[in-house]
Amino acid sequence: MTNLIIRGGTVVNHDHSHPADVLIDGETIVAIGTAIDAPTGAQTIDAGGCYVMPGGIDPHTHLEMPFMGTVTADDFEWGTKAALAGGTTMVVDFCLPDPGQSMLAAYQDWRRKSEKAASDYGFHMAVTSWSKQVFDEMEIVVKTYGINTFKHFMAYKGALMVNDDELYNSFARCAHLGAMPLVHAENGDVVARMQEALLGRGVTGPEGHAYSRPPEVEGEATNRAIMIADMTGAPLYVVHTSCREAHEAIARARAGGKRVYGEPLIQHLLLDAGEYQNKSWNHAAQRVMSPPFRDKSHQDSLWAGLQSGSLQVVATDHCAFTTDQKRLGVGDFRKIPNGTGGLEDRMPLLWTAGVTTGRLTKEEFVAVTSSNIARILNVYPRKGRIAVGSDADVVVWDPSASKTISAKKQMSRIDYNVFEGFSCTGGPAVTLSRGKIAWKDGELRAEKGDGKYVERPPFSPV
Amino acid sequence: MTNLIIRGGTVVNHDHSHPADVLIDGETIVAIGTAIDAPTGAQTIDAGGCYVMPGGIDPHTHLEMPFMGTVTADDFEWGTKAALAGGTTMVVDFCLPDPGQSMLAAYQDWRRKSEKAASDYGFHMAVTSWSKQVFDEMEIVVKTYGINTFKHFMAYKGALMVNDDELYNSFARCAHLGAMPLVHAENGDVVARMQEALLGRGVTGPEGHAYSRPPEVEGEATNRAIMIADMTGAPLYVVHTSCREAHEAIARARAGGKRVYGEPLIQHLLLDAGEYQNKSWNHAAQRVMSPPFRDKSHQDSLWAGLQSGSLQVVATDHCAFTTDQKRLGVGDFRKIPNGTGGLEDRMPLLWTAGVTTGRLTKEEFVAVTSSNIARILNVYPRKGRIAVGSDADVVVWDPSASKTISAKKQMSRIDYNVFEGFSCTGGPAVTLSRGKIAWKDGELRAEKGDGKYVERPPFSPV
Amino acid sequence: MTNLIIRGGTVVNHDHSHPADVLIDGETIVAIGTAIDAPTGAQTIDAGGCYVMPGGIDPHTHLEMPFMGTVTADDFEWGTKAALAGGTTMVVDFCLPDPGQSMLAAYQDWRRKSEKAASDYGFHMAVTSWSKQVFDEMEIVVKTYGINTFKHFMAYKGALMVNDDELYNSFARCAHLGAMPLVHAENGDVVARMQEALLGRGVTGPEGHAYSRPPEVEGEATNRAIMIADMTGAPLYVVHTSCREAHEAIARARAGGKRVYGEPLIQHLLLDAGEYQNKSWNHAAQRVMSPPFRDKSHQDSLWAGLQSGSLQVVATDHCAFTTDQKRLGVGDFRKIPNGTGGLEDRMPLLWTAGVTTGRLTKEEFVAVTSSNIARILNVYPRKGRIAVGSDADVVVWDPSASKTISAKKQMSRIDYNVFEGFSCTGGPAVTLSRGKIAWKDGELRAEKGDGKYVERPPFSPV
Amino acid sequence: MTNLIIRGGTVVNHDHSHPADVLIDGETIVAIGTAIDAPTGAQTIDAGGCYVMPGGIDPHTHLEMPFMGTVTADDFEWGTKAALAGGTTMVVDFCLPDPGQSMLAAYQDWRRKSEKAASDYGFHMAVTSWSKQVFDEMEIVVKTYGINTFKHFMAYKGALMVNDDELYNSFARCAHLGAMPLVHAENGDVVARMQEALLGRGVTGPEGHAYSRPPEVEGEATNRAIMIADMTGAPLYVVHTSCREAHEAIARARAGGKRVYGEPLIQHLLLDAGEYQNKSWNHAAQRVMSPPFRDKSHQDSLWAGLQSGSLQVVATDHCAFTTDQKRLGVGDFRKIPNGTGGLEDRMPLLWTAGVTTGRLTKEEFVAVTSSNIARILNVYPRKGRIAVGSDADVVVWDPSASKTISAKKQMSRIDYNVFEGFSCTGGPAVTLSRGKIAWKDGELRAEKGDGKYVERPPFSPV
């Protein structure tokens, strides 16, 4: 077993910071303190002037995912390498059964694809239809596969979308199994009709994508999912909360004592709908995702949610398509593959726009990038905390590091970056993944296959 | 032509009151003033100490309606007689096509049934499915039949319920035609599942009806209908707004500049869910309606909405079933015919609980019982105002009248009254229907067939 | 007596519009109808293609007012001439007792100054301190002088400001007398400290004015005044509601059933805080008023309030100082006389930005420029309605008129206009003041002294 | 040094629970784990079936406080003994300078009185006037005395109350020093006038106390304090948040990204205004405190705030007066000494009403009774967490313990208990205060003087 000691930094957890050294034995943190005797031969990492934080967790990625007739360009290898380069040590990906495919088979497919992962990872399982088989398999997914979260799409009509009756059934099943339902919240019926109307009026470009799914359709669906979860007694996690309307639905529910969580993406915190007006079709199409970027006025609401605790997690929905893939949608915005990247950039961007501006404390930064989602996913404090006994997923964060984001230098396999040219202050000097140095001095040391699958136990059933 | 002069009263309109006499020639108000010379032979009504107000309009009745395997007990004759006895001079009923029936045929059925009406009346047309035929017939309904409102049921799954896609299509059509969509807002999918769950747990009595459709399912559906209307550019009228959640959805929409209207019922303003705990099955079942009565805490919200203008209309949803009819639901609350009465009692009860308590001014009373809905339905000021040129639908309101509500003395053909024993202060001394005395000194003078069908022109299309 | 008939227009009242001619006999409307026989010799005004609306009422002006060591540049003659040129036929000015001066003496001063008025006018009386004398004089003001409104300043510390104890006493007295309290709502203590802090940091220019009184200090004071009024049982009218925070305080109160009214100014609806960043000191200082212009984001809230009814009145706070007067504040923004003009421009600007954009219907335009305030001030329907018996204060509104606002052409005696260069669509073709043509074909015909003082009766005491 | 090991329990921290033993060496926790070797001679506490939680912190007590002409009945000895008997291991008391007294002298007085304390304790310092001396002394209070919180009274006119100008000055000073302002938020001007009015109407009994300070006056003051703090850049802690209005002001501020905290009392969570209608003057007067108990409808809002995180701390405002002392107010409710007890009962009552009902998780229980306030007061994780290195302030909580509250058996020196007869499920089996057994098996072992003063460092200045 190798020993490793991080000296001279300030340990930052979601609820407290203090100067301390951190001693790692193998994959685990074994001591935290101010005068630790390191075992002979222990490797030392100098964290002077740095923060020693739990590695980031990104609970929303789509690696090597078949979607809209193509496959996302970043697989588990390159997606997780991007993650590690940006301080993120665990991702949670969405396991999507094909139409008619059993969840069990889908799980096997995803496990196979994920063997390449360089960082730790877990899965959410998608419920894309309802049947006795689905009902039965959910129990196996929870109890045998260690998956305690089920994803539901309220949009993508004719493909992944489920209706209210199906949501009710699945949420009730989640409540029974001690699992947490997740929703992609947009009203798919309305989106489909508005897409039709726009195309009927001759709007075919990427801007039509944004017009066809305004904040109102997300706010409505969020409000609806919350009600249905409440009726079944299940908690609810709303992925990619992008707008004031959706945030307010969540905040209202929480103010009524309901257990509802919201996840803004780093994209929605920083980018706005003006991108879709770019004269370059490619530029605009590269930014097509659902929900689309919003008017700038929504960003204040999301930031305030992170500050006040009505939103809990910042994710990426990393779902990378190359420009070539995006061009499948020339002439019909409905065919542009939905998705953008962000795994490598989430933490530096959030630090820059959140912490250096005074919006978030460094403890809150840890909360929304790591600890909160670890708690929500029931893997805390194994993940999400610098504590004795925790996995040694650690990022040594240098607040004075600076970097300009550029597709040319990124891990991701795609040919552009939606944050191209953004300047970041603060970034990972070192990333440790279960005690192994995965990233240091601007160089990736993690290797394909270093990652492990993380099982997550269910909550107490309701 | 007969002349009639109302002397010595205070004319109360929604925006102003002042002492004045009112002269009527035939069916029409021809003069209002303080020193009117009445034509020779004019009949005089003494309104000393009384308010002279526009006759009430109840925009929500179900007379002689086939529903849940039976037919409502009050037909157009007795429903409108009850209305006139209570100061209401016009009702608007819901024309419901049978499954597969054309709107045009349904309209003919309703016109036939309504020939018995003793007061004036109009119709809303229900959209219970979507097809090219429905699309086409809506235009005829608006342009030929003078109906500018279409009703949509978001509940009653398997029967009247339409889904979001159908709502979108119909609302868009309404916007195009200058018509107003109406919704019964409850999430029918969720209600159906909760009914199942309750019956599965052995809850079969009337209290199960209330448990299966809590305020949350109404609030959700209201919020959803508002979004869909907004996307199509249509305004929206929400019938029987019964709870804080639904009211808040409406108020939020209005605070965002949307044209949305809400209609609390006199029942929800005064009665609460405690009624369903009554030991008598009959008592509880007589009060079964959708939405059900709510916890008392919701009533303050509804009253405040009427005061502040975020709710506009007080109606009855008069839908009367005898106790015998209600007993169809013994053993399964889903089979209790939904509906209660109220046409005769709405105005005296609202005056008692609203005006004598200081919650509403007398002008606001006129607004919410008559003028607001006349404006919303585009028949103002022909209806809904004491003005020269308006129909002489007038109620001489005696604020000192007192009455105890009793099924024994009511016009309605049913054997009970959900307000049995309520004491009212204030009531109609005289009701005029287009210049004819319909009710005076506690006696009904209106006759079967006195009422006329009122056509309502569309609004400017969007 | 002269007769005058307005032919061929559409009469627009706050609750209904219809094509009709309007016959005027002397100062009064005597007939409205579609086929009116005009008396011989009646003068005809052609209103073809035009709207015939009640003349505007501006309830917030400061004419010939001593303030901050100078006197406003528009006196009652030129202020009311500006009003008439813009379609406004009545103003309500603030009668401000000097320190130690009795209300009765102040009233006499104001009556003397107002003899020059070309349009009708009324007064609000200011309560700037509290004593037995003030308590006693308030009764005379209400009962003898026909003033049913009392103004209170929560800002201008050391000058007009009153504290919470004084507000409570005065509001309670208003409730007793059937009068309505008005407030200028900004926290004067906090403003004074922030002014100090800004000057201490070397901020002396007009932008410091805005920095020292941000929306928060207005929102807070509005919320406080509402609470105090509620405790005394008085209704409340909040002048110059300029921001989301203040509007939300009003909307919250109304949603709780309280009788609270809010008055956005045309300036705050259209102009924003960017004006204070203008490089020209004069330009910025000309726009100094309290509350200051706000970030653009507040404007949506104000417009939505007008649409939904949580705000009721659009006024101007016309308080005109010349550039020379403004320059008293060079070197210390606290000494810039507070105030801007607007009397001539309010209605054309509101029509342009409100009606032609679809935000307000033409009926709502009449409501917020005339009818609502007439009702609030208890002079309706004498003022504020086109009705038989009403004063013939009428504006024939040409929706196709166009005009570019320019100080060079304005009635106001000042040398600039904060709306310089704004294009207006829609404006008054003819303005009638009690039956006399005051403005026609771009020419002013009203004369100094044509206006009359309008007494306003109290409401029923609480 | 003595060693002590707690075996077999489940350690509960605010963010996670897990089964573990806890080893204590002297005053400090030295190990937490599942297979700890205890040093020879270590004393063992069996925590089987129990939760091992950080000792409670009550940040709001008034021990041996001179107030309204008398002195609170519980001094530091008996107040802290009551605390320990109920699982609370630290109290924070309010140091109140007499009029004209320097803060430094007041601090010496309080230190002298607190020498008797049986548990650890700290102070808040009250700012009851403003002067150069106060400005200067605040720095000494923070830097020399280790007090990082300053209390301000917006009520108690003529005594402790400070006005908005003083609040602004003091909050700005707090921001500069890295201290946190606290407010008692009620509008003292309005309360004083309403007291007068009530007495004028002959209302002299304890019910008058409640009538004179309704929720609206608290909501207003809370909203005002938040605005003033925001303007100065200071965070804000609102003590004894008792009603929906105040909670909503806090929640609004937080939703806007402001750092504001709210503290409901266990009394307001469980008791309501009905108590003041009790026929016994003594019963009602014993419950007189400010803010008074509220209508039951407010309790849901407070509970939801604790669940959603918009309220953070549950305290007691322990301020005990005997019935004899209360009787000073016979004939004039203003003279009833304000205050109730609760130190011994806070944690068992909150567990019973919060955790056993499902409103709060056990982790949230720890958060609101201990960890949150430890973080807010900057003594975390020394206090407020079961962690290696933390003070061994530990409560072994037996969820199956049961107890009926009774004045006869309480530690407090007063002759009644406002929770008399309440049944509690869950309570402290053992309380450790810095490693010493303070309470065990229903017996108090702590002794007068065992407590130590806890210094609290300032936050980084703004």
Ligand SMILES: [Zn+2]
């Ligand atoms: Zn998605």
Ligand SMILES: [Zn+2]
């Ligand atoms: Zn996704």
Ligand SMILES: [Zn+2]
């Ligand atoms: Zn219905």
Ligand SMILES: [Zn+2]
């Ligand atoms: Zn109905």
Ligand SMILES: [Zn+2]
């Ligand atoms: Zn002002």
Ligand SMILES: [Zn+2]
């Ligand atoms: Zn003014």
Ligand SMILES: [Zn+2]
């Ligand atoms: Zn207090």
Ligand SMILES: [Zn+2]
């Ligand atoms: Zn206290």
